[in-house]
Amino acid sequence: MWHQLEPLLPQVSKPARYIGAEDGMRVPRHAPGVVSWLLTYPDTYEIGLPNQGLQILYEILNERPDAAAERAYAPWGDLEALMRAEGLPLFSLDTHRPAPLFDVIAFNLSAELVYTNVLNCIDLAGVAVRAASRSDSDPLIGAGGHCTYNPEPLADFLDFAVLGDGEEAVGDITAVLADWKASGRPGGRNGVLRALARVPGTYVPSMYEVTYDGARLVAVEPRHPDVPAVVEKRTVADLADWPYPKQQLVPLTEVVHDRLNVEVFRGCTRGCRFCQAGMITRPVRERPAEQVRTMVAEGLRRTGYDEVALTSLSTADFSGIERVVADTVDDAGCSQVSVSLPSLRVDAFTVGLAAQIQRARRTGLTFAPEAGTWRMRQVINKLITNDDLYSAVESAYSQGWRRMKLYFLTGLPTETDPDTLAIAELARNCVALGRAHTRSPSVTVSVGGFVPKPFTPFQWFGQNTLVELRRKVGLLRDDLRRTKGVQLKWHDPAASLAEGLASRGDRRVGDVIEHVWRHGGTFQEWSEHFDLDRWQSAAEACGVDIDAYVHRHRTFDEVLPWDHLSAGLHKDFLWQDWRDALDEVGLEDCRWTPCYDCGACTGYGVEHVVASAVPPAGGSQGTGVDLSRGAEIPVRLLERPLVGAAR
Amino acid sequence: MTGTRIRVRFAKHGKVRFTSHRDVARIWERSLRRAAVPVVYSAGFSPRPKIAFGLALPTGYSSDAEYLDAEVDPAWAAGIDNERLVGALTASLPTGMTTLAAAEIASGEPSLQHAVTSCTWRIDAAGADATEASEAVSRAMDAGELLVQRERKGRLTIDDIRPAVHAVEVQANITDGVRLIAELATQPRAVRPAELLASLRPPPGGRAAGERFVPVPPSLLRACRLHQWITTDAGERREPLAVSELGERREPPAVSEASVVGAGVGP
Numbered sequence: 021m022w023h024q025l026e027p028l029l030p031q032v033s034k035p036a037r038y039i040g041a042e043d044g045m046r047v048p049r050h051a052p053g054v055v056s057w058l059l060t061y062p063d064t065y066e067i068g069l070p071n072q073g074l075q076i077l078y079e080i081l082n083e084r085p086d087a088a089a090e091r092a093y094a095p096w097g098d099l100e101a102l103m104r105a106e107g108l109p110l111f112s113l114d115t116h117r118p119a120p121l122f123d124v125i126a127f128n129l130s131a132e133l134v135y136t137n138v139l140n141c142i143d144l145a146g147v148a149v150r151a152a153s154r155s156d157s158d159p160l161i162g163a164g165g166h167c168t169y170n171p172e173p174l175a176d177f178l179d180f181a182v183l184g185d186g187e188e189a190v191g192d193i194t195a196v197l198a199d200w201k202a203s204g205r206p207g208g209r210n211g212v213l214r215a216l217a218r219v220p221g222t223y224v225p226s227m228y229e230v231t232y233d234g235a236r237l238v239a240v241e242p243r244h245p246d247v248p249a250v251v252e253k254r255t256v257a258d259l260a261d262w263p264y265p266k267q268q269l270v271p272l273t274e275v276v277h278d279r280l281n282v283e284v285f286r287g288c289t290r291g292c293r294f295c296q297a298g299m300i301t302r303p304v305r306e307r308p309a310e311q312v313r314t315m316v317a318e319g320l321r322r323t324g325y326d327e328v329a330l331t332s333l334s335t336a337d338f339s340g341i342e343r344v345v346a347d348t349v350d351d352a353g354c355s356q357v358s359v360s361l362p363s364l365r366v367d368a369f370t371v372g373l374a375a376q377i378q379r380a381r382r383t384g385l386t387f388a389p390e391a392g393t394w395r396m397r398q399v400i401n402k403l404i405t406n407d408d409l410y411s412a413v414e415s416a417y418s419q420g421w422r423r424m425k426l427y428f429l430t431g432l433p434t435e436t437d438p439d440t441l442a443i444a445e446l447a448r449n450c451v452a453l454g455r456a457h458t459r460s461p462s463v464t465v466s467v468g469g470f471v472p473k474p475f476t477p478f479q480w481f482g483q484n485t486l487v488e489l490r491r492k493v494g495l496l497r498d499d500l501r502r503t504k505g506v507q508l509k510w511h512d513p514a515a516s517l518a519e520g521l522a523s524r525g526d527r528r529v530g531d532v533i534e535h536v537w538r539h540g541g542t543f544q545e546w547s548e549h550f551d552l553d554r555w556q557s558a559a560e561a562c563g564v565d566i567d568a569y570v571h572r573h574r575t576f577d578e579v580l581p582w583d584h585l586s587a588g589l590h591k592d593f594l595w596q597d598w599r600d601a602l603d604e605v606g607l608e609d610c611r612w613t614p615c616y617d618c619g620a621c622t623g624y625g626v627e628h629v630v631a632s633a634v635p636p637a638g639g640s641q642g643t644g645v646d647l648s649r650g651a652e653i654p655v656r657l658l659e660r661p662l663v664g665a666a667r
Numbered sequence: 668m669t670g671t672r673i674r675v676r677f678a679k680h681g682k683v684r685f686t687s688h689r690d691v692a693r694i695w696e697r698s699l700r701r702a703a704v705p706v707v708y709s710a711g712f713s714p715r716p717k718i719a720f721g722l723a724l725p726t727g728y729s730s731d732a733e734y735l736d737a738e739v740d741p742a743w744a745a746g747i748d749n750e751r752l753v754g755a756l757t758a759s760l761p762t763g764m765t766t767l768a769a770a771e772i773a774s775g776e777p778s779l780q781h782a783v784t785s786c787t788w789r790i791d792a793a794g795a796d797a798t799e800a801s802e803a804v805s806r807a808m809d810a811g812e813l814l815v816q817r818e819r820k821g822r823l824t825i826d827d828i829r830p831a832v833h834a835v836e837v838q839a840n841i842t843d844g845v846r847l848i849a850e851l852a853t854q855p856r857a858v859r860p861a862e863l864l865a866s867l868r869p870p871p872g873g874r875a876a877g878e879r880f881v882p883v884p885p886s887l888l889r890a891c892r893l894h895q896w897i898t899t900d901a902g903e904r905r906e907p908l909a910v911s912e913l914g915e916r917r918e919p920p921a922v923s924e925a926s927v928v929g930a931g932v933g934p
Contacts, residue, residue, distance in 0.1 A: 022682075027887075030727045035685040041762055270697065272683060272761055273690045324697030324759070356708060 022116040024108055032098045036273035037065035040091075040113030043270040043323065046078070047115060048088030055197045057081055057089040057190075058112055058122040058145075058159070062129075062137035063545065065093040065113075069269060070277040072331070073165060074128050076264040077186050084191065086198045090114040090122075094137045095144070097542070103144065110144040119145035123197060124160045129167035132522035133515060133545035135174060136537040138163070142177065149534065151179050151226060156208040160197075164189075168223070169253075169300055170474040170582040172240075173522050173529040175225035179213060183221050183585060184253030184300075185286075187262050192219045217247045221254035223585060230527055235568060237526050240584040252586045253300070257626050259286055259307045263315060270323045279327035279360070280319040284312050284344070288333035289610045289628070293401045293601050294390070294429060296473035297333055299594075300587040302620035304611055305629040309344050316348050320357060329360045336365040336373060337611075339632035345377050363388075366404045371415040384464075385416050388427035391435075392442030398604045399434050401597075406446070413450045417457040424450060424463050430492045431470040431484035431513075433601060440492045443467070444499040444506070451505040463506050467493060469513035471520045475587040477597035479580065482573040483520045486552075489513035514552040518544065520570040521555070526581035529569065531562035590619040609635070670707035670717065670738030671745075672776065675756065676768040676908045680729045680891075683763035688723035694761060695720075695735060701759040704752075705740035721779030721895065721907070722786070722853055728860070730892035732786070734779050734907050736772065744771060767910045779895075779907060783853050785833055787894040790847040790860045793887040797839030800847070803867040804835050813866040828866060831858045844887075850896075860890040 029035035050056055059078055061068025068074070074091065081089035090112035095103060103109070110119035119125055125145055127138050139149050147158045154161075163171060164182040171181040182189045196219055200212045207214065217224040227247045231238040242249055256262055268280060285306040288298040307315075316328050328348065332338065348359050359377040364370050366387045374385060389409050390402045397404055416424060428443050447465045454461025469489040472478040484492075493510045500508050521529055535558035536544070543549040559566050574580070576595055583591075593616070600607060610616060611628055612635045621627050679691070686694065696716055699706050708714040717738035724730050749769050756766040776782075792800070807813055813829040831852035838846040851858040896904045 029685055030888075034687075035726065036687065036690055039682040039685050041682045043761060272686050272694060274693065278693075322701070324699075324701035326696075326700065356714065 021108060021111055021118055024106065025111065025116060028099065028102045028106070028108075031102060033096065034066075034273065037093070038095070038099065038113065039272065040116070042069075042272060044265075044267040045114055045269060046082045046089070048082050048090060050088050050117075050121075053086065053198065053202060054088050055086060055124065055194045055201070056122045057087060057194075058092050058119055058125045059089055060092040060094075060110075060119075060125055060127050060141055062094050062127055062134040062141050063543070064096060065271075066273075066275045068093045068128070069271050069275045070281065071128055071130065072265065072281055072283060073130075073186065075269055076262070077126075077164075077190050079264050079266060080187060080262075081190055081194065084194060087190075087194045090117060092119060092125075092141070094141055094543070100140075100144065109146045110141055120147065120159065122159050123201070124162055124193075126162040126164065129163050129165040129171075129174075131545055132167055132173075132519050133550075135522055135533045136541050136544055138174065139177060139534060139537040140542050149177055149537075151177060154179070154209065156205070158209075160209075160212070162193075166297060166300065167523075169296070169585060169587055170523065170525075171223065171225065171585075172527050172581040173525040173533055175527045176530045177534075178225060179209075180216050181223045181225070182254070183223060183251060183587070185256045186254070187256050187264070189219070189221045189254045193222060214244065214247070217242075217244075220252060223251040225527075228584065232528075235565065237579050237581060239579060240581070250584055250586050252624070253588060255303075255588070255620075255624050255626050256286075256305070258629055259283070259305045260311055260629075263307075263311055268319060268323060270325075277329065278325075279329055280316070280323055280325045281329045281331050282312060282315045282319060283307065283332060284330045284335055284338045285332045287628075288337075290334060290337075291401045291597075291607050291609060292390070293399075293477040293597060294432065294470060294472075295333075296476050299476050299589060301333070302588065302618065303626060303628045306339060306631055309340055309631065312344055313347050326356055327358050327360060329362055331362055334363050334365055335361040336367075336370045339630055342373060342376070345373060349377060366412050367408050368411045368415040371412050371419065374416075375419045384423040384425055385421050386425040386427065387412060389446065390427065390429050391432060391439065392428065392444075392446055393439045395604055396432060396435060396439045396442075398606045399601050400429075400432055401601065401606050403606050409446065410449065410453060414453050417454045417461065422454070422458050422461060424454075424461075426450070426463060426465050428465065428467050429470040430467050430496075431489050431516075433478060433481045434604075435492075437492075437495060440495055441499055444496055444503070447500070447506045448503055451503070454505070461505055465496070465500070465506060465508050467496060467508065467510040469493075469511070469516040471516050471523060473523050474580070474582045475589055475594070477594050477601055479524065479594065480574040480576070480598055482571045483516070485571055486513055486517055489516065512547070515544070515547070515550050517552060517566065517570060518550070518555045521559070521564075521566060524581065525569050528562070528564055532558045532564050535561055586623075588618075588620040588623045590617070590623075593618045611635070668707050668740075669774075671741040672772045672774060673737055673739055673744065673752075673769060674772045674776075674908050675735050675737065675766060676910065677733050677735075677756075677760070678729075678731045678765045678767055679724065679733055679763065680765075681763035683761055684729045685727055687726045688720065691724075691733075691764075692718070692720055694764070698756065698759040699737065702752075702755045704737070704756075705743045707738040707740065719778055719780075722783060722857060724892060725859055725861075725890075728890045728892065731767070732892050732895045732906070734895065736779060768908050770908060772908075782897045783895045783907065784898040785850050785852045785896045785904075786857075786892055787848065787850045787896070788860045789891045789893055790849060790864065791841055791844060791889045792847065792864060793841075793844035793889075795845040797837065797845050800839075800845040800867075801837045804837050804847070807832070807867055808835065815862045815866045817862065826856075828858050828862060831856075832863060835863070848893075853895075861888055864888060 059074050061071055061074055078089050081087040092110055092112050142149050142161055148154050160179045162180045163178050164186050168181040168183055196215050213224045216222050217227045227243050228240050229243050230240050285304055287301040287304040289304055290298060292298055345359055364387060366389055389404055391397045391400055430440055447463050450463045451461050472481045472483055490513060497508055500506050536554050539554055541554045611630055706716040708716055719736045721734040752769045753766045812827040814825050815828050817824055817826055833850040836848045840846055849863055895907055897907055898904055
């Protein structure tokens with residue numbers, strides 16, 4: 021439908037985001053026996069294109085003879101209005117093929133605030149937003165990504181959701197669909213959904229019966245004996261088997277993270293209790309250093325980028341990171357390639373690493389201590405001492421950085437006003453350290469409101485109210501008002517209320533999402549489009565009690581909306597970790613200390629894949645011991661051999 | 668390091684024409700690296716490759732006459748073959764962008780921004796009537812002034828663009844519309860094809876205003892920059908880099924916009 025779209029493009033902002041034609045784009049062959057996937061990111065092209073998960077599945081599917089995959093992104097309001105006026109559906113960027121022609125429209129769910137956009141995209145595709153109203157000829161609507169660990173708020177709109185790593189799951193799903201199509205679509209839509217419910221890691225909401233007792237959720241149970249009572253996540257055992265994306269898409273127009281991205285490991289066992297990503301992606305699976313080198317060198321050569329990001333949840337933890345970084349800079353042959361480590365750990369070692377790689381272009385440094393006091397950081401298990409932070413900051417100033425950014429959360433469990441105000445104190449101390457090195461040191465403090473997530477120890481915690489979050493931000497603002505060198509930045513916590521509702525809601529929250537969408541609430545993660553009133557009046561109209569979902573502390577014996585899904589983590593492990601948090605007891609990183617059986621490895625017969633059984637030097641590294649001053653690393657021998665140790 | 672200056676002429680057609688001037692700059696930075704052209708970087712805190720682009724092409728228009736100047740390693744420049752460079756650059760560019768010529772230029776050569784004085788445009792106004800267009804053009808060329816409303820730094824101004832309209836020729840050879848060939852000045856301020864069309868009035872007593880030229884909806888206007896011109900002190904007109912003169916000896920793709928799109932850059 022390019023010829024229909026083309027006349028509209030001169031009338032819209034940033035038309036380049038609708039043209040596709042990127043280097044790395046595939047032009048797949050569609051045929052009756054081929055299962056066609058429209059991989060859709062429910063936000064703008066600029067936000068969605070760099071998404072690595074989508075790009076990985078795009079390549080894996082297109083390498084299969086029985087699959088064809090194209091991509092779509094949410095059109096901005098100006099184009100959407102024109103498309104609706106002209107009667108044009110959502111389309112793929114690769115061949116500008118109408119969305120309704122695909123067998124599957126699969127959404128990447130990276131954040132809860134995109135949910136209303138998901139509904140909008142389904143509607144733009146000409147498909148009924150409610151799964152129950154779809155006909156046999158409609159595409160199947162699927163979803164993957166971190167938010168699918170609680171897909172219940174979207175359960176009435178999705179035909180299926182995939183939990184965990186998608187690399188193998190998309191192949192299994194394709195095989196089921198290809199077989200169903202080839203054998204004359206037995207059982208129609210319901211028939212294929214029933215078959216999909218048997219694919220490991222695939223959750224089909226319509227195959228489960230939900231029971232309530234008044235406001236209380238009583239059970240979510242399978243309707244049929246062949247449908248699993250608990251859907252377990254998928255985990256790829258070894259990242260070395262999946263060197264994707266092999267041909268990262270190179271956009272023609274500016275996008276976020278506009279650089280080569282190479283995933284160096286997946287999973288994280290630092291155990292930060294607020295961090296859903298760290299909990300649900302366990303165990304740690306490192307990519308072999310040699311493969312990282314190859315992917316970086318070939319990627320830079322092919323794309324022409326002058327920046328590469330080594331991505332993971334905590335890249336400085338990658339075994340032998342110094343060596344990999346040195347090789348990357350050397351392989352590039354000249355000093356013009358810069359390497360970025362998107363998630364820096366807070367210690368002097370990491371700063372040394374940053375100094376080594378930012379020779380070309382030295383921007384600011386960002387650290388995330390997350391909380392102001394050591395007590396608070398033990399509660400959240402981000403075991404960084406004040407000394408760790410100060411030595412990192414000192415090291416950064418001494419190596420020429422002048423600007424630093426510190427990330428914090430507020431609204432954490434057990435947080436008191438002194439904890440909140442300690443954030444200001446830390447920032448002031450960092451500026452004071454900087455004065456020894458530069459006349460005008462600058463520290464930006466960025467504060468976010470904490471939203472509890474499923475499958476974390478904090479899943480039982482009642483989120484702070486909007487009033488409370490605003491009060492805490494106000495405390496900091498007042499305290500820092502006359503502090504030279506410290507800038508405070510915060511997002512208005514209003515959106516965190518909607519995020520909290522969507523992240524821990526059950527199926528009844530779906531009505532609220534639909535109501536918000538029907539009243540024009542799209543692009544909710546864009547602050548200029550977010551309107552809290554719309555969510556509150558929607559909740560009221562749907563009879564949904566926001567307090568009960570968001571602000572109420574939950575109990576161990578209550579049924580959580582995601583109890584029929586599993587990220588591998590034992591519920592009693594999470595509960596114990598929650599009790600430990602309240603007792604201010606930290607938990608060590610199990611990469612380097614014995615297994616405490618969270619369930620992520622033992623349940624699936626997988627293990628950490630790490631090249632070194634020794635924690636990296638510098639800082640206390642969550643071991644509670646100051647390693648930077650030559651103390652012994654308290655590593656005990658593991659009870660079982662490391663799978664990847666000899667790699 | 669002071670590098671050797673090379674000038675590149677390139678074309679932009681098809682889907683890629685919806686990229687912006689800034690997008691094209693980024694595309695070229697990557698393409699030059701992919702083609703392993705050793706572009707010189709600026710010194711300082713945030714080194715940038717030394718690449719200078721000429722006049723911005725409005726997003727959505729195509730072109731056979733885009734230019735850039737890049738400073739490259741002199742040792743490398745001494746050994747290059749222009750024709751092979753043209754091929755290597757095209758291979759590194761996205762579909763729809765083609766390198767037409769490349770050659771070394773003198774270090775004292777004025778920058779493209781300063782040197783270029785006018786451009787020749789091919790403007791396709793779908794839905795326009797040839798007779799009315801001819802009349803409108805004749806009257807415009809005879810007029811003492813041609814007023815257009817423009818936005819400058821957020822403020823609306825009324826400018827007379829007549830001195831900047833050097834020539835307009837009407838060709839009635841496209842389906843359902845009129846093709847104009849216009850030479851428009853770029854200094855002191857470049858006149859855009861859409862502004863020229865906005866200044867053309869329908870004949871008095873003819874069709875209702877708004878139905879034909881005024882205003883032509885942006886979706887119905889397609890334009891292609893055919894040439895950029897430098898007027899020398901002697902009053903002669905030359906191109907910054909003629910396709911026939913240097914580098915690969917071939918004409919720019921003499922295809923109409925419609926056929927480029929019809930051929931498609933996708934499947």
